[in-house]
Amino acid sequence: xxxxxxxxxxxxxxxxxxxxxxxxxxxxxxxxxxxxxxxxxxxxxxxxxxxxxxxxxxxxxxxxxxxxxxxxxxxxxxxxxxxxxxxxxxxxxxxxxxxxxxxxxxxxxxxxxxxxxxxxxxxxxxxxxxxxxxxxxxxxxxxxxxxxxxxxxxxxxxxxxxxxxxxxxxxxxxxxxxxxxxxxxxxxxxxxxxxxxxxxxxxxxxxxxxxxxxxxxxxxxxxxxxxxxxxxxxxx
Numbered sequence: 638x639x640x641x642x643x644x645x646x647x648x649x650x651x652x653x654x655x656x657x658x659x660x661x662x663x664x665x666x667x668x669x670x671x672x673x674x675x676x677x678x679x680x681x682x683x684x685x686x687x688x689x690x691x692x693x694x695x696x697x698x699x700x701x702x703x704x705x706x707x708x709x710x711x712x713x714x715x716x717x718x719x720x721x722x723x724x725x726x727x728x729x730x731x732x733x734x735x736x737x738x739x740x741x742x743x744x745x746x747x748x749x750x751x752x753x754x755x756x757x758x759x760x761x762x763x764x765x766x767x768x769x770x771x772x773x774x775x776x777x778x779x780x781x782x783x784x785x786x787x788x789x790x791x792x793x794x795x796x797x798x799x800x801x802x803x804x805x806x807x808x809x810x811x812x813x814x815x816x817x818x819x820x821x822x823x824x825x826x827x828x829x830x831x832x833x834x835x836x837x838x839x840x841x842x843x844x845x846x847x848x849x850x851x852x853x854x855x856x857x858x859x860x861x862x863x864x865x866x867x868x869x870x871x872x873x
Contacts, residue, residue, distance in 0.1 A: 653687065657695035660685075665704060665715055666804045672717035676705065704801060718805060723854055726802055731847035733796045734780065739840035741786035742831055749786050750832055756782060757828045764821040772817055773808035779824070783831070783843070810853035813860070823849060 664670045676696065682689045696713045699705040705713050718726070741749075756779040763771035784796050811817050823846040830839035 654691040654694035654698065657685070657687065657691050658698045661695055661699060662704065662801070666801075666807065668807050670715050672715050672805060675712055675714045678712065702798075702801065704805070716802075716805065718802060720855065720858060722802075723806070723851060726799065727847055727851035727854075730796070730799055730803060731844045731851075733792065733799065734783070734847055735840040735844035736792060737784045737787040737789075737796060738827065738831065738843035739836040740789055740792065741783050742834045742836040742839050744786050744788050745831070745834050749782075752782060753779070753786075753828060753831060757824060760821055760824055764817050767817070769808065769811045769817065772820075773811060776808070776820070776824075777804070806854070810850045810857060813853045813857040816853045816857075819849065819853070820846070 661670070661676075670676065678689050678692055678696075682692050685692075696705055696707065700707045700713070704716055706716055707713050756775055759775035760772060760779060763769075763775055780800075784793055787793065811820070823842065827839065827842040827846060830842050
C-alpha cells in the first residue's frame with residue numbers, strides 16, 4: 638500500500654473554527670507555517686474565503702494547546718521550541734511512548750501485527766530511497782499505531798498532547814548525516830520486540846529510540862552552529 642500525501646482537512650464540519658484549527662495544525666506540522674512565523678490572519682481569511690472570526694477562535698484553541706502564542710498588539714505566531722524545551726520534552730516522550738510499546742505487546746493479534754509490518758516496510762522503503770519526508774510521515778503513522786494498540790485512553794491522551802510539540806520539529810533530527818539509517822535500525826529492534834510480545838524489550842527499545850532522536854537533534858544543532866560561525870568568521 639503506497640503512502641498517500643497528506644490531504645488538507647475540510648474547513649466545513651461540526652464547527653467552522655474546529656476545521657480551521659485542524660488545518661492550521663497541519664500547516665504547522667508540515668512546516669507550511671514555520672516555528673516563530675507570524676500568522677497573517679487577513680491573508681488566510683481571504684484565501685479560505687471565511688471571516689476572521691472563526692480564524693481567531695481557532696487561534697485561541699491552538700494557543701490553549703500551546704502551539705501558538707498570542708501577542709497583544711502584534712498578532713499570533715507559531716511557538717518556537719529551543720534546546721531546553723527539547724531536552725525536557727524528549728525524555729518525557731520516551732517514557733510515555735515506551736509505556737505505549739510495552740502495553741501494545743499485550744494487545745497483539747494477527748491484524749495488528751500485519752499493520753505494524755506494513756508501516757515498517759514503508760519505513761524501510763523510504764530509508765533505502767533516502768526520502769526524509771516519506772520516512773518522517775511513515776514514522777509518525779508507526780508511532781501513532783503503537784499508541785492506539787496500547788489501548789489506554791489516558792496514556793493516549795498524554796502522549797497525543799505532547800506529540801504535537803514533537804511534530805513541530807518535523808523530524809529535524811533526520812537531517813543529521815547517518816541518522817535515518819540509525820533510526821531504521823532502532824525500528825527493526827522495536828518491531829522485533831513488538832512481534833515477539835516482549836513487553837520489557839519493546840518498552841526499552843522505544844524509550845532508547847526517542848532518546849536517540851534527542852541526541853541526534855542536539856548534534857545537528859551543534860553542527861549548524863559551527864557552520865554558522867565558520868561562515869561569519871571565514872578566517873578564524
